Amino acid sequence: MKKQNVRTLSLIVCTFTYLLIGAAVFDALESEYESEYTRIYEEEENFFKDHYNISTKEYEELRIILWKAMPYTNNSRQWKFPGAFYFSLTVVTTIGYGHSTPQTDGGKIFCMAYALVGIPLCLVMFQSVGERLNTIVTYLLRQVKKCFKLKNTEVSQTNLILVAGSLSIVVLTAGAAAFSKYEKWPYLDALYYCFITLTTIGFGDLVALQKGDLQTNPSYVAFTLIFILAGLTVISAAMNLLVLRFLTMNTEDERRDELEAAAAAQTAxxxxxxxxxxxxxxxxxxxxxxxxxxxxxxxxxxxxxxxxxxxxxxxxxxxxxxxxxxxxxxxxxxxxxxxxxxxxxxxxxxxxxxxxxxxxxxx
Incomplete structure (x- = not known):
């Protein structure tokens, strides 16, 4: 069996094994917490129903009203230009927090068309910027090696991966410190928000720019937008290098097989x-x-x-x-x-x- 086939099969097995491990760990960490807080919230719900003499149907209607009114009662206008720009960014970068969504038919249709063009455009842009970033890092690393008079001044993919990984850590930790200060979040929550955002997972449980009117604090809005764009560029560059490393392994094996076949044909x-x-x-x-x-x-x-x-x-x-x-x-x-x-x-x-x-x- 060829090395490429063995590697592909190994990746499939490792992926499913990784999923099973993740499911087991999340089950162990979150299941008991979920059961406990389900019990607590049910007790509080029953208390409000009994204390204010509210039926189950009325309580469910109240719950829906509160959930729908949440975006409109936090003094944050999401669909003025700053908020609309923030939403557009979350669409084309596939972050998709879900904190605000189009409610009109025209908005939903435009959102689909906008994403259809914007997502590929954004991916190509980040890919191109990431390549330029890797080129600059390669040049700087080569100059550093020359300054230290090292015999081997070539920059390998491993060197680039280490540098990109280090930059990613710096961006995540620095951004977490800033959001912890502005949003009054615990540092761990801020770090979690930065990671979920820059990896475009975007759960939406923590979302920046939700306190107060966005137009009253333009500097913080600008910082958030720049952080997302710059952070996605750095993280994308690191991810692309990792993916490229695995792809080149398959390419090298295929090229080696072709050379061996050509050499065998010449000597046959x-x-x-x-x-x-x-x-x-x-x-x-x-x-x-x-x-x-x-x-x-x-x-x-x-x-x-x-x-x-x-x-x-x-x-x-x-x-x-x-x-x-x-x-x-x-x-x-x-x-x-x-x-x-x-x-x-x-x-x-x-x-x-x-x-x-x-x-x-x-x-």
Whole structure:
């Protein structure tokens, strides 16, 4: 089995194994918490129903009203230009928090068309910017190696991955510190928000720019937008390098196989329609071809074992698979059966014929 097939199968197995491990860990961490808080909220719900004499149906209607009114009661106008720009960014970057969604039919139709064009455009843009970033990092690393007078100044993909990973960590930690300050979040929640945002997972449980009117704090809005764009560029560059590293492994294996096949083809010898490689393996069987009629291909070693090929015209081929390619005279042949008869018809006569008629081919 080829290395590429083995690697693909291994990736499939590892992916499903990783999913199973993730499910088991999340189950262990979150299941008990979910059960506990389900019990607590049910007790509070029953308390409000009994205390204010609210029926279950009325309570459900109140819950829906509160849920729908949430975006409109936090003093944050989401569909003025700053909020609309923020929403557009979350669409084309596929973050999709879900904190605000189009409610009109026209808005929904435009959102689909806008995303259809904007997502590929954004992906290509981040890919191009990431490549330029990697080029700059490569140049800087080469100059640093020259300054330290290292013998090897070439920059490998591993070097780029390490640098991109370090930049990603810096962006995540610095952004978490800023959002922890502005949003009054615990640092871990802010770091979680930055990671979920820049990896475009976008759960929407934590969303920046939801406190107060966006138009009253333009500097913070600008910082958030720039952070998302710059952070996505750095994270995309790191992810692309990791993916590229795995893709080049497959490409290198395929190229190696092609080179080996080309080298084998160059060193192969065709013997009466059989292609025999340097290790003595017959690759293809004898083929009936008009240009080989009345031709006998002869082994140059001491075996000289000839047998007739079933054909209307008398032809012979070597029955022994030689162990080395030097045993073969490529395409050296006796043009007719009469040549063998004139030499006596035995293997020694054939050898004498070859020694007199032509020099042995060097292989």
């Amino acid at each position: 010898v065709r013997l009466d329609g059989d292609v025999i490689t340097a290790n003595g393996n017959v690759v293809s069987g004898a083929q009936e071809s008009p240009e080989f009629n009345d031709v006998i291909s002869v082994c140059s070693c001491s075996c000289y074992n000839l047998c007739p090929i079933n054909s209307n015209k008398q032809r012979y081929k070597v029955t022994r698979e030689p162990g080395k390619i030097s045993h073969l005279l490529p395409m050296n042949s006796i043009k007719s059966k009469e040549d063998i008869n004139s030499c006596g018809g035995d293997s020694n006569s054939i050898s004498n014929y070859y020694s007199l008629s032509r020099k042995r081919a060097s292989v």
